[in-house]
Amino acid sequence: MKLSLVIPCYNEEENVLLIHDRIESLFLDFCEYEMIFINDGSNDKTLENLKKIAKSSKCHVKIIDFSRNFGKEAAIYAGLKEAKGEFVSLIDADMQQDPKYVLDMVSFLLDNPYYDSVAMYQEKRKEGRVLTFFKKTFYKLINKISDTKFTENASDFRTFRRSMVDSILQMQEYYRFSKGIFSWIGFHTYYMPYRVLKRATGSTKWSFRKLFKYALDGIISFTTAPLRIATYTGLISSFGSIIYIFVVIVQKLAFGIDVPGYATVITLILFLGGIQLFALGIIGEYIGRTYIEVKKRPIYIAREIISNEE
Numbered sequence: 001m002k003l004s005l006v007i008p009c010y011n012e013e014e015n016v017l018l019i020h021d022r023i024e025s026l027f028l029d030f031c032e033y034e035m036i037f038i039n040d041g042s043n044d045k046t047l048e049n050l051k052k053i054a055k056s057s058k059c060h061v062k063i064i065d066f067s068r069n070f071g072k073e074a075a076i077y078a079g080l081k082e083a084k085g086e087f088v089s090l091i092d093a094d095m096q097q098d099p100k101y102v103l104d105m106v107s108f109l110l111d112n113p114y115y116d117s118v119a120m121y122q123e124k125r126k127e128g129r130v131l132t133f134f135k136k137t138f139y140k141l142i143n144k145i146s147d148t149k150f151t152e153n154a155s156d157f158r159t160f161r162r163s164m165v166d167s168i169l170q171m172q173e174y175y176r177f178s179k180g181i182f183s184w185i186g187f188h189t190y191y192m193p194y195r196v197l198k199r200a201t202g203s204t205k206w207s208f209r210k211l212f213k214y215a216l217d218g219i220i221s222f223t224t225a226p227l228r229i230a231t232y233t234g235l236i237s238s239f240g241s242i243i244y245i246f247v248v249i250v251q252k253l254a255f256g257i258d259v260p261g262y263a264t265v266i267t268l269i270l271f272l273g274g275i276q277l278f279a280l281g282i283i284g285e286y287i288g289r290t291y292i293e294v295k296k297r298p299i300y301i302a303r304e305i306i307s308n309e310e
Contacts, residue, residue, distance in 0.1 A: 003033040003106060005099075006079030008072050012093040013045040014201040019091075020053045020061075023099045027059070034060035036079045037093075041069030056310040063306040073176035074300040076156065080165050082305070089159040094199045097157045101194050105159035108190065116164045116187035120157040120194040138215045145225035148184045150218075151191060158182070174293055177218040184222065186295045220285055227286065230279035238276050239266075 003025065009016055016037065027033055035057070039047045047065055054061045064078050076090060087109060089102045097120070105118040139152040156178055161167070167185045182189070219226065 002086055002104075004079075004083035004085030005033065005035050005102065005169050006038070006076065006088060007035060007093050008040055008075035008079065009042060009046050009050070009093040010037045010040040010069065010072070010075075011042045011044045011046060014047050015093050015095050015199075016046060016049050016053065018095055018201075019093050019099065022095070024058060026099055026103065032085075034062065034083075034085065036062045036064065036082050038075040038079050039063060039065045040067050049106075050120065050207040051306065054306055057308060061308050063304070065302040065303045067303040072082050072156075073178055076132045076178050077169075078302070079178060080168055083165065086162050087159055088162070090156050092157070096197050096199055097155075097194070098197055101157070101192075102159060105192065108192070109159060109161060112190070115187055115190045117158055117160045117182070117189045119151070119154045119182070119189050119191050121151065121153045121155060121191050122196055123153075123193045134211075134215075138218075142219055142223070145219070146223040148180055148222045150179060150183055154179065154191060157194070163187075165199055172220070172299070174297060174299060175221055175289055176215055176299070177214075177221045180218055180222040186308070220289065224286075225305065226282045230282045233275055234279060237272060239273075244268075256283050 001173075007016075020035065023035060037050050037053070039050060047063075050063045054063055062082060064074070064075075064082060080088060087106050089105065091097050091099060091102065101120060105120070108118055109115060136152070139150055141267070142150055158236065164185070164187050168181060169189070171181050171185065
């Protein structure tokens with residue numbers, strides 16, 4: 001198998017038909033390829049349409065039907081695990097990423113053996129100013145506090161050589177942040193610009209809340225800096241408290257000024273209590289994730305795997 005296209009799907013009943021037809025029309029002259037669709041717990045007719053594709057498609061089609069919604073990260077892992085190709089491409093099912101770029105990525109890798117993967121990035125993002133601001137802030141923050149470097153605007157729309165796919169599959173953590181994993185394992189990656197198309201049908205599944213949670217997952221997965229922030233905050237507040245004690249003693253002994261009373265005490269208690277709860281919250285996030293990891297739960301559960309090859 002020369003190429004595997006991994007296509008995560010969540011409530012994309014119409015788009016799966018469109019992307020399949022688009023890929024078939026573009027890859028007429030491509031020697032060997034397969035499409036791997038991951039139905040991530042869709043509650044519309046996505047699975048029904050995928051089964052129609054498997055029956056009618058001229059190429060090899062495999063469908064991994066999750067028992068429930070496990071998320072895009074789990075879907076990516078499942079697709080990479082089932083892929084057999086020498087090259088493996090990740091592409092969304094919403095038709096915003098034109099499959100024609102896959103041919104460009106594969107062609108580049110064939111001509112440039114030095115590189116192990118090609119990652120597509122948006123030269124000009126079609127997003128609101130607020131969302132763009134938060135994304136830029138995220139990349140600046142995580143690149144400052146993490147040893148793993150992230151390329152701004154790089155998407156999950158990528159093509160890998162088989163050696164890089166095998167390395168990604170060795171990373172079996174439950175809380176997955178694929179962009180971080182792709183960077184952490186190393187290898188040589190070439191960044192290629194592309195133009196995002198309008199979604200063919202339906203609406204995006206990414207809300208601001210989900211994006212914020214995804215960013216938080218990335219920070220916690222690839223840096224322990226928040227734990228150090230809690231430590232430094234505790235040290236600073238303790239040092240400030242010691243200084244304040246000396247100030248109160250000097251005021252009382254040298255100047256006879258009454259020690260500040262109720263308002264000062266309450267303010268300090270609330271301030272220090274807030275710092276403690278903030279630090280405990282950060283520690284709790286890491287402990288909670290460790291608790292889930294040691295359970296060794298599977299990253300996903302497949303209800304069934306359908307292949308038109310059988």
